[in-house]
Amino acid sequence: MGNGNTEQRRRERLDRGIKVRSDGLYALMSWRELAYLIVPRLVLIVGLLVLPLVMPGAYWQRVITIVCIYALLALSFDFLAHYLGLVCLGGAFFVGVGGYIAAMFNSSLSLPPLLTVPVATILGAVICTLLLLPCLPLRGVYFAIVTLMYPLVLARIIEALDIFGGTDGIMGVDSFANQWLEQYAVISLVLLFLFGTRRLVNVDLGLVFRAVKDNDQAVRASGMNISFYKAIAVFVASAMGCLGGACLVHIYMWAGISLFALDFSILPIAATVIGGAGTLVGPVLGCIILVPISELLREFGTLRIVFYSLILVGFVVFRSEGLMVYGERKYHQFQRWVKV
Amino acid sequence: MSEQPILEAREVTKAFGGILALNRVSFDVFPGEILGIIGPNGSGKTTLVNCITSFVKLTSGTIRFKGTDITRKPAHKIADMGITRTFQIMRPYYSLPAYKNLVIPLFSPRAKRTGGWRGGGKLGDRNTVGIDILEEIGFERDSYVPYKMASALPTGYLKRLELARCLALKPELILCDEVFSGLSMSEIASMVPLIERLQMDGITLIMIEHRLRELFRVANRVMVLNFGEKLVEGTPDEVMADKSVKEAYFGSEEVEEVMTYA
Ligand SMILES: Nc1ncnc2c1ncn2[C@@H]1O[C@H](COP(=O)(O)OP(=O)(O)OP(=O)(O)O)[C@@H](O)[C@H]1O
Ligand SMILES: [Mg+2]
Numbered sequence: 076m077g078n079g080n081t082e083q084r085r086r087e088r089l090d091r092g093i094k095v096r097s098d099g100l101y102a103l104m105s106w107r108e109l110a111y112l113i114v115p116r117l118v119l120i121v122g123l124l125v126l127p128l129v130m131p132g133a134y135w136q137r138v139i140t141i142v143c144i145y146a147l148l149a150l151s152f153d154f155l156a157h158y159l160g161l162v163c164l165g166g167a168f169f170v171g172v173g174g175y176i177a178a179m180f181n182s183s184l185s186l187p188p189l190l191t192v193p194v195a196t197i198l199g200a201v202i203c204t205l206l207l208l209p210c211l212p213l214r215g216v217y218f219a220i221v222t223l224m225y226p227l228v229l230a231r232i233i234e235a236l237d238i239f240g241g242t243d244g245i246m247g248v249d250s251f252a253n254q255w256l257e258q259y260a261v262i263s264l265v266l267l268f269l270f271g272t273r274r275l276v277n278v279d280l281g282l283v284f285r286a287v288k289d290n291d292q293a294v295r296a297s298g299m300n301i302s303f304y305k306a307i308a309v310f311v312a313s314a315m316g317c318l319g320g321a322c323l324v325h326i327y328m329w330a331g332i333s334l335f336a337l338d339f340s341i342l343p344i345a346a347t348v349i350g351g352a353g354t355l356v357g358p359v360l361g362c363i364i365l366v367p368i369s370e371l372l373r374e375f376g377t378l379r380i381v382f383y384s385l386i387l388v389g390f391v392v393f394r395s396e397g398l399m400v401y402g403e404r405k406y407h408q409f410q411r412w413v414k415v
Numbered sequence: 416m417s418e419q420p421i422l423e424a425r426e427v428t429k430a431f432g433g434i435l436a437l438n439r440v441s442f443d444v445f446p447g448e449i450l451g452i453i454g455p456n457g458s459g460k461t462t463l464v465n466c467i468t469s470f471v472k473l474t475s476g477t478i479r480f481k482g483t484d485i486t487r488k489p490a491h492k493i494a495d496m497g498i499t500r501t502f503q504i505m506r507p508y509y510s511l512p513a514y515k516n517l518v519i520p521l522f523s524p525r526a527k528r529t530g531g532w533r534g535g536g537k538l539g540d541r542n543t544v545g546i547d548i549l550e551e552i553g554f555e556r557d558s559y560v561p562y563k564m565a566s567a568l569p570t571g572y573l574k575r576l577e578l579a580r581c582l583a584l585k586p587e588l589i590l591c592d593e594v595f596s597g598l599s600m601s602e603i604a605s606m607v608p609l610i611e612r613l614q615m616d617g618i619t620l621i622m623i624e625h626r627l628r629e630l631f632r633v634a635n636r637v638m639v640l641n642f643g644e645k646l647v648e649g650t651p652d653e654v655m656a657d658k659s660v661k662e663a664y665f666g667s668e669e670v671e672e673v674m675t676y677a
Contacts, residue, residue, distance in 0.1 A: 279522050279541055282511065286519045289508040296468065296502070297520035298494035298584055 115406065119356065120266060127258045135367075136258060140326060142366040143261035144319040149343035149350070149358030150268055151315035157353035158276045159308045160288035162215070165207075165222035167339035169316020170323065171229055171332075173199035177321035178245040178330030188251055192321045199317030204310045211305045223340065230335035244331025248324055261322055265359060268315055273355050275311070284308055342369070349390045351397025360399055419482070421446045421588060421619050422467070422498075427476035429462050429643075436462040438643040439476070444588070449610070449620045451634030451651070453627060455663060459643040460623045461503050464590045468500045469493050480588070495525045497587035501577035501594055503623075507565035513554065513576055514561045517545030520583035529585040545583070552579045553609060571602045578609075588619045595626045603629050631655070639663065 130136045148166045155161045177195035180186045186194070210221045233239050240246070251257035275281045283304055286294050291301050324330045342365060343358065350361030365386075372382050390397075420443035429437040436459045444450050454460050465471040467478055469490040477486045485493055494500075508516050520526055521541040550556040552575045560572065568576065574594050581589045591610075595603050603626065610633050614620060624630035631637065631651040639646040639654060641663040647654055654660055 279518050282515055282518050283522055285510060286508045286516075289510050290506045292470070293502070293506040293508065293580065294519060295470075295490045296494055296500055296506075297580060298491050298499075298523040298525045299519070300489075300491045 123262050123266060124259075127255070127262070133254065136254060137326075138367055138370050140258050140261050140322075141370075142362050143258075143265045144323050144326075145339075145342055145346065145366050146265045146359040146362040147261075147268060147315045147319040148339060149346045149362050150265075150272060150355060151312040151319075152343045153347050153352060153355055153358045154272050154276070154315075155308060155312045156347070158281065158284045158288060159305060160214075160291075161305065161309070162219040163222045163309075163312065164219050164340050164344070165225045166316055166343050167226035167335045167337060168222065168229065169199070169203055169313045170320035170339045171226055171334040172203050172313075173317025173320030174324040174330045174334040175239055175245070175320075176202075176317070178248045178324045179239065181248050181325070182245050188249055188325045192318065192325070195321035196314050196318040199320070200310050200314035203313035203317065204306055207309050207313070208302075208306060211302045211309070226335035226337075226340065230332040233332055240331070242332065244329055244333075246329055248328045248330060250328050251325055257322075257326060264318060264322075268318075269355060269359055272311070276355075280304075280307075342366070345387050347397075348387065348395075349397060351399030351401070351403075354397070354399040354403065357397050357399030361397075418445050420444055421481055422621075423477075423479040424463075424467070425477045425479075427463070427466055427478065428474045429459070429466055429471065430474045435643050437466065437473075440640070440643070440645050442638055442645065442648060444619060444621060446619055447614065447617060448635040449614055449622060449633055451630045451637040452621060452623045452640060453625070453630065453637060453654075454640035454646075458640040460640055461592055462643075463640070464500055464592050464621075464623065467493075467590060468498060494584065495523070497525070497584070498590070499581035499584050499586040499588070500590040501574075501581060501592055503592040503596075505570075505573045505577055507568070507573055507576050507580075509564070509566040512562050512564055513568060513572070514542060514545040514549055516565055516576055517548055517579055517583050518542065520580050521545060523584060525584050548579050548582055549576075552576075552582065553605060570597045571599075574598060574606075582613075586618060588621070589613070591620060591622045593623055593625065595624055595629055607633060 126139050127136050130139060148170065151169065152163060152166060155163045173195045176199050177188075177191040180191040180194055181188065206225070207222070210218055213221060234242055251260065276284065283294065283299065287301050287304055294301050294304075320334060323334070343362070346361030346365045347358040348361070349357075349365060350359065351357030368382075368386065372378075375382070422444040424443075425441050427437055427440045428435070440459075440463065442450075452460050452463065462471065466473045469485070469488055469492075473486060477484060479485065480493075480496060480498060483496075485496065485498075488496075507513075508519065511518075518541045521544055546554075546556065546561050549561045554561050554572065554575065560568070565573070565576065574597070578589070578591070578594060595606060598606065607629060610620065610622070614633075622630060622634060634651055636649065637651050637654040638648040639657075639660050646659055646663060647657045649657070
């Protein structure tokens with residue numbers, strides 16, 4: 076490249092990522108490229124794992140746990156919205172179903188949290204998927220609106236029929252054995268589902284998901300039942316939400332209709348916008364930023380909604396692509412001056 | 416013809432509100448043949464494809480495939496039986512590279528059953544099978560074209576990709592909706608042998624075309640639609656000689672051209 080003798084400089088922009096991103100073909104060529112791939116993942120994993128250790132006191136440690144639960148919800152939203160084209164505003168629906176199942180199994184059958192959480196995850200996901208089955212043919216905004224209704228309807232039903240503890244909720248749910256177990260359980264789950272979904276969207280089944288988003292008619296013409304594939308994806312996404320709800324119930328030692336609160340539907344979406352939609356890791360990052368901020372603003376009471384909206388509007392207006400999309404691009408590219 | 420038709424359409428009627436897009440159209444397709452369907456714009460050709468593949472529901476009539484009534488079957492079941500189609504307005508997966516576009520049909524139940532493209536048995540790596548199919552259909556294997564995003568492909572390749580998606584299912588019947596339109600003469604010239612090879616492989620084709628000259632060269636029989644009704648059906652020569660066809664296409668230079676060319 077450097078054999079030109081004309082004194083002209085050109086700004087060159089290289090994309091380091093292309094080489095390593097092209098199907099991992101050249102990924103293992105040298106330690107530098109290996110490091111290039113591994114370091115960001117390592118930073119994320121180690122960063123999350125040391126977070127509880129550097130937190131000042133139990134209050135902030137608890138905040139980290141809540142961050143992780145929102146992260147599961149945000150992952151679930153991002154996965155459905157950007158890999159299937161299903162914009163699901165019903166995060167609270169998953170939380171509520173998972174939470175109530177865990178609480179009931181714990182209080183009536185006195186199963187320990189170690190059992191109720193997996194049971195609530197699987198059983199909750201089955202129930203959520205079955206209940207959402209009629210909506211799967213809906214597209215775009217219609218699916219969004221209907222899923223927004225689900226948690227509201229369920230909360231009203233519980234209230235009106237006075238089932239599952241009615242407005243009082245289910246009290247006296249066991250907590251996790253200790254706070255360290257609680258924190259590292261949820262952190263490992265977030266990491267597990269983060270890398271799991273990232274893998275999922277790149278295997279052949281995940282390509283079918285993305286194809287459904289891109290062009291569902293062509294998928295039908297290929298002899299595949301789109302509702303079936305949507306159902307699989309909804310199962311995966313609702314499992315993440317139910318898992319979050321089940322953990323939440325054991326953390327608060329209480330299940331009530333506030334599990335169906337709008338916060339669980341809306342905050343993950345805001346986190347996805349801030350972190351970078353479609354990146355999967357972005358929404359997790361968004362939760363790490365957004366949840367502590369909303370905690371800090373707790374003393375302002377309802378006024379914190381204003382701060383919170385301002386942050387969101389700012390992000391949408393100035394950096395609509397999201398932190399992670401921006402960060403990934405900058406990481407993969409670097410600029411340098413070359414003589415031409 | 417004593418042979419059992421592979422596809423039988425009887426009195427197929429489709430109304431969109433007040434418009435009769437198809438009015439009691441009946442025809443047979445026989446195994447291994449190429450049936451051309453022509454007709455002026457808006458005559459109902461695409462609607463016919465949509466009806467056969469169940470992308471729209473017929474108002475009345477029946478369609479049978481190899482003796483089985485498929486009229487009310489869902490679209491994915493019909494594709495699963497081996498009836499595939501291309502879309503006139505191409506529908507690739509724009510966010511995926513060309514070869515990954517084929518991973519989706521290769522993932523389908525039918526492809527798993529029929530064992531992919533070459534040979535039976537276990538379907539190997541779908542990526543390589545996809546690249547094989549693309550090569551079969553005219554993508555250069557060693558170039559970067561199969562790895563390009565579908566959104567960056569020119570029309571000629573997108574048309575081929577449409578056909579490739581059909582082939583991944585190992586179909587028995589392909590409905591091609593204007594695969595030649597928008598292509599240059601030389602591109603069509605390279606597509607024609609491809610179509611002929613598919614026929615030699617035993618695939619039955621229904622080809623909808625506006626490029627009459629190229630169609631008449633490959634088609635065994637031609638059916639003409641006009642305002643949703645079947646005008647005539649016959650060998651290319653018979654259709655060309657038919658007076659009503661000339662009237663339907665009155666003023667169309669292409670027909671004049673074909674007529675003088677013949
Ligand atoms: N989804 C629809 N809703 C309402 N009318 C429709 C619909 N699809 C097609 N039509 C009408 O049906 C008639 C036949 O349309 P069709 O697309 O089948 O024509 P075509 O023969 O494929 O035309 P072209 O050569 O332009 O592709 C047209 O009058 C069209 O306006
Ligand atoms: Mg058409």
